[in-house]
Amino acid sequence: MYSLYFSPGACSLATHTILNMLNQKTELIHVSNVKNFEAVNPSKMVPVLKDGDTYLTEGAAIILYLLEKHENNLMAKAGASRQKAIENMMLANATMHPAYGRLFFASANMEEGKAKDDFFKAAAETIDKIWLSVENKISEGPFLGGHSVSPADILLTVYSDWGQYFPVDINIGPKAQQMIKLVQQSEAFKLASQKEADTVAN
Ligand SMILES: N[C@@H](CCC(=O)N[C@@H](CS)C(=O)NCC(=O)O)C(=O)O
Numbered sequence: 001m002y003s004l005y006f007s008p009g010a011c012s013l014a015t016h017t018i019l020n021m022l023n024q025k026t027e028l029i030h031v032s033n034v035k036n037f038e039a040v041n042p043s044k045m046v047p048v049l050k051d052g053d054t055y056l057t058e059g060a061a062i063i064l065y066l067l068e069k070h071e072n073n074l075m076a077k078a079g080a081s082r083q084k085a086i087e088n089m090m091l092a093n094a095t096m097h098p099a100y101g102r103l104f105f106a107s108a109n110m111e112e113g114k115a116k117d118d119f120f121k122a123a124a125e126t127i128d129k130i131w132l133s134v135e136n137k138i139s140e141g142p143f144l145g146g147h148s149v150s151p152a153d154i155l156l157t158v159y160s161d162w163g164q165y166f167p168v169d170i171n172i173g174p175k176a177q178q179m180i181k182l183v184q185q186s187e188a189f190k191l192a193s194q195k196e197a198d199t200v201a202n
Contacts, residue, residue, distance in 0.1 A: 003027040003050040005040060008196040009162075011059050011097060012047035013189075014155045016196065018063055020188035022070040032201035060093040063151045074150055081145070088137065088144045088152035091130070092159070099127045100159050103166045117167075124168035135173030142179055149183060157183035 002019060004026050006012035019026045031037055031046055041048045041057050049056045049065075056062050064086075067075050076082040102123040110116040134144070134156060141147035144156075157180045163170035172180070183189055 001025045001027060003029055005029045005031050005034065005037070005046050005048040005050075006196060006199075007031045007046050008199070009158070009193075010046050011093075011155070011158060013192055013196060014151070014158045015047040015049060015059055015062050015066075016192040017154050017158075017183075017186075017189045018066060018074070018151065020191050021074065021186075022066060022072055024066070024070065028195060028199050030199050030201050059155070060089055060151075063089065067151075073148055085145050085150045085152065088150065089155065091133070091137075092152045092155035096127070096130050096134075096156060096159055099123065099130055100162050102126075103162070103168065107166060120166060120168050124163075124170055127163070127168075128171045131170070131172045131176055134176050138175040138179060142175070142182055144179070149186070153179055153183050154189070156180070157189065 002024055004012060004016055004019065006016060006028060007030070016026070016028075034040065038044055040055060043057070045057070047057075047059050047062060049062045051065075056065060075085045103120065106116060106119045106123065110119060137144055143149050144152045156176070160170075160172060160176075160180050
């Protein structure tokens with residue numbers, strides 16, 4: 001059985017959803033209940049996945065690890081389709097996630113005032129541009145990779161929820177919105193969200 005260190009609704013929700021899609025039993029560890037989380041992950045970030053005695057960090061790397069280990073239809077095994085799925089996953093994890101990360105950073109670290117307002121506006125404009133590139137990538141089906149869901153769709157769905165916590169308007173195009181809705185309606189995502197909400201922080 002795996003153990004997943006998570007924070008409710010954080011990027012760890014994508015790892016959690018994929019574990020559900022792979023039918024993997026997972027113990028959930030709310031990061032607030034861990035006394036010395038720094039010893040688990042020196043960067044103090046979720047997700048961390050424990051597999052036996054091994055601790056794995058970095059969401060995208062964890063997802064690739066899981067997809068290699070368990071039979072699935074979430075990503076092609078080789079060739080151009082696999083490369084495209086990894087590219088899309090990185091667009092989500094390495095481009096969109098940090099773009100939203102700026103909102104969290106400014107909210108926690110900047111003093112109220114014009115500079116903060118301008119920063120939020122500029123950060124939101126960058127996020128909009130990335131959502132536009134996502135919109136343009138969705139063509140032959142409701143998902144980024146076509147007719148079946150892939151890790152990029154799941155990661156982006158998790159991030160899409162974060163804009164509501166900040167004084168910004170994020171523009172997500174109709175195709176991306178439809179993709180998000182489909183992921184949110186999946187049993188794996190619903191179960192993961194529910195379990196995270198039910199796991200109490202002490
Ligand atoms: N590159 C890391 C980033 C992880 C990350 O930013 N996690 C956030 C939650 S979405 C976190 O744990 N933040 C807590 C903190 O910064 O202290 C990954 O993709 O796993």
